[in-house]
Amino acid sequence: MRAYNQHTLTMDTLHNLKDALTNTKSERTDVSITRAPDTPLEIMADLLQKSLSAKSPEEKESYVKKALEISQGLDDYMTVATTTPSGNVHTMVDATLRNDWNAAHANGETKFKYTNNFCAGTFEAQFIATLCKLTGAKRVLEIGMFTGTTALACAESIPDDGKVYTCDIEPYMKTFSKPFFEKAGQDKKIEVCIAPAQDTLSELAKKGECFDLIFVDADKTGYLAYFQKIMDLGLLAYGGALVVDNTLFKGGVYTDSALAEVPEEKKADVREMTDALITFNKTVRDDPRVDVIVLPIRDGVSIITHKRPSQGDVIMRGAKQNSILQKFKLVGKVALVTGGGQGLGRAYCHALAEAGAAVAVVDLAFDKAEEVAKELKVKGLRAIAVQADVTSKADTEKMVDDTVTAFGKLDIAVNNAGINFNSPAEETPEREWDLTFNVNCKGVFLSCQAEARHMLTRPGESCSIINIASMASLLVPHPQKQAAYNCSKAAVVKLTQSLAVEWAPRGIRVNALSPGIVRTDLIEKSKDLQPLVQTWLGQIPMGRLAEVEDLMGPIIYLASDASAYATGHNHVVEGGQSLL
Structure with a gap:
């Protein structure tokens, strides 16, 4: 579209617009068109205008035929150039x-x-x-x-x-x-x-x-x-x-x-x-x-x-002229998700990308990260795949560097990578305990550390770190036996609160998201977990397990300006299970 060199056109003159357009010597001051014809309608009008002053019948016919050809083809071309409906x-x-x-x-x-x-x-x-x-x-x-x-x-x-x-x-x-x-x-x-x-x-x-x-x-x-x-x-x-x-x-x-x-x-x-x-x-x-x-x-x-009100307080106009829905948008933001190659991490990647963010899909298994990145690209969204072991300080630093190299910055980090073992406390091997804390707690800390080091170099910017904890930080899920996992997720919440206090004055919000029991392929196909489903349903007031999409909205809330005043918060999404 091109701008027109014209003054305000009053509605009262619309009915007589023909005179204003054709009489270039008019004394009218509300319409002034001086540029050469460019749009199909302008060119047609110009050709027909020329035909009125043509010096011969042949010249007149030529102008009219050209105008006719343009006019007759316009609607048909609009149709064929438009996506065909179903x-x-x-x-x-x-x-x-x-x-x-x-x-x-x-x-x-x-x-x-x-x-x-x-x-x-x-x-x-x-x-x-x-x-x-x-x-x-x-x-x-x-x-x-x-x-x-x-x-x-x-x-x-x-x-x-x-x-x-x-x-x-x-x-x-x-x-x-x-x-x-x-x-x-x-x-x-x-x-x-x-x-x-x-x-x-x-x-x-x-x-x-x-x-x-x-x-x-x-x-x-x-x-x-x-x-x-x-x-x-x-x-x-x-x-x-x-x-x-x-x-x-x-x-x-x-x-x-x-x-x-x-x-x-x-x-x-x-x-x-x-x-x-x-x-x-x-x-x-x-x-x-x-x-x-x-x-x-x-x-x-x-x-x-x-029309958006131009007067009034922030409730009337919206903060920075944003509607409430605009506050959830992540357009222009860059995010990374650890453990993004599968399960809930994959869902978080899709949610963030659909909300407008460029996403680095981080996973220990590069092939899985690459597959999710390809899914996002199929949807026309921006994504890269990054391999990282979150228990390695060098890897967490590299995942941030790779994200910044690809997209120029990092605004949002979702630290989702984690593991879980089920074993009676008296039989839990020491290596199982150490590995659980190494991934679920140390891995989250190292990720936060690397992410914050970049974010803190951008004073005045609003950044968000979201650590994935669990409802196990609030209660003891049962009848499954997972003492190491429960303790590690409680530690994630306390780590989140500690970092929130440290970094809030410097522009970084740190929150936790604690899902309940999510219906995944792991549960659907597990011979050990499938028999527990009916027991779990009896413990959940909403009477169902969480679906992966139940966590996609909360992750956008915590990542976006919609939660601009929330930090150190443990956002629990468990269907009411922790209330019983």
């Missing part, structure tokens, strides 16, 4: 185009007479699917379903526990779309609400619903009422987007020339819709609660977002 969406689009809408209306199945031109095509489906991904949407509302193409595209683009509500007043459309939703396996995500949209909005608000993305493509005369109700009822989530289609409506919102070819019997209806959109565009632009941008895609798309 086969399910294609199937639904094809079925819509083949459906006999005239017969449906004649048979009384639809109240209104539709044509297949009303169907959202593959480009439109991919556009709305992309907006779902950009907003990270889990809850989507569509006003104006028609055949459900965009509803299906949305459902395929949101998480499995997401929901799409789509509004229509034609029961036939629900019947038409249902088989396609079911075939695509998305029917549980989509709820079709057959009622006037205003009524549906009120009901959704009563249910406490709020949406990350709202898409409106319905009766143009109702747009303003939809917008006002959505905003007044708080249906648009903070950070979400309200996307409104048709807001350039045939060009009629800024020039009467665009309506010149409309058949006389339709002009009154078209003028009513055009006037409604002019009012809508102006009202939205002037609403202090939102920002809006109008994009010349097809017949115009307006993307409306909440």
Whole structure:
């Protein structure tokens, strides 16, 4: 996109924009365009302008043909250059185009007479699917379903526990779309609400619903009422987007020339819709609660977002203008995870990388670290693999050096490498005790030491060290016998507290994360541990073992600015087991 050399354009002049654009000697001061034509629309306009002053019919025809070629190819090229949506969406689009809408209306199945031109095509489906991904949407509302193409595209683009509500007043459309939703396996995500949209909005608000993305493509005369109700009822989530289609409506919102070819019997209806959109565009632009941008895609798309307050205290504006969700982001940060090649360490690597950090995957087994680093790269995330034995001072120093060499710094360290043996205390070999403490305690200390030496060279920066302890630091897990492990993890918590006190004044937060019993392949495949599962479940108020994903959110909390005032904290995630 390129910046335009123009002054503020008032909404009151939009309807007469043609004069301002074509009369370069105009005395108007609110529009001043001096640069050469560059965009497809500008080039088309320039060619057509030249055709008006052409010296011969041949010259005029040449200019018009060039403009025609550019205009005719634009929409098609946008479609072919855009990612193709799923086969399910294609199937639904094809079925819509083949459906006999005239017969449906004649048979009384639809109240209104539709044509297949009303169907959202593959480009439109991919556009709305992309907006779902950009907003990270889990809850989507569509006003104006028609055949459900965009509803299906949305459902395929949101998480499995997401929901799409789509509004229509034609029961036939629900019947038409249902088989396609079911075939695509998305029917549980989509709820079709057959009622006037205003009524549906009120009901959704009563249910406490709020949406990350709202898409409106319905009766143009109702747009303003939809917008006002959505905003007044708080249906648009903070950070979400309200996307409104048709807001350039045939060009009629800024020039009467665009309506010149409309058949006389339709002009009154078209003028009513055009006037409604002019009012809508102006009202939205002037609403202090939102920002809006109008994009010349097809017949115009307006993307409306909440405007961040510029006045007020930190609660109103957000710390450093950050929303609460932005505080969890790790974009621009660099992290390392010891023991990152498997189990919970692998999950921590994925969580940190998805939150935006570049990640050094550190493991004693380099092949395992390399495999996780490859997984992250497949997801388009930044990662390197590093081999290190955390019981070696030289290795811990090297893992930090390798991370800094690759990514320039180190902001976050997760010291996860650890081992566990199960043996009765009276039979625990001395070597088993020594190895447990060597890895679980000495290894954590040496890692913290090497990490902090780099972090302390960056005064004013906020850094985070997270040591993985265990709920065994709070209770004695049973019936398994693991005295050495329990003691080593209690030592990790006390080490964490000690380092937190030392380093907090110098910009390093040190916290511990203590997981409960996590369902892993080790437990699932172990002949010794599998019989203990039912006993453990009886000890856990939540009635289940932890899943690896249960620990991914807490690691991001401790790593991010969301926990900026937490240090020396032992964050326990054990389903309530330590409470009994």
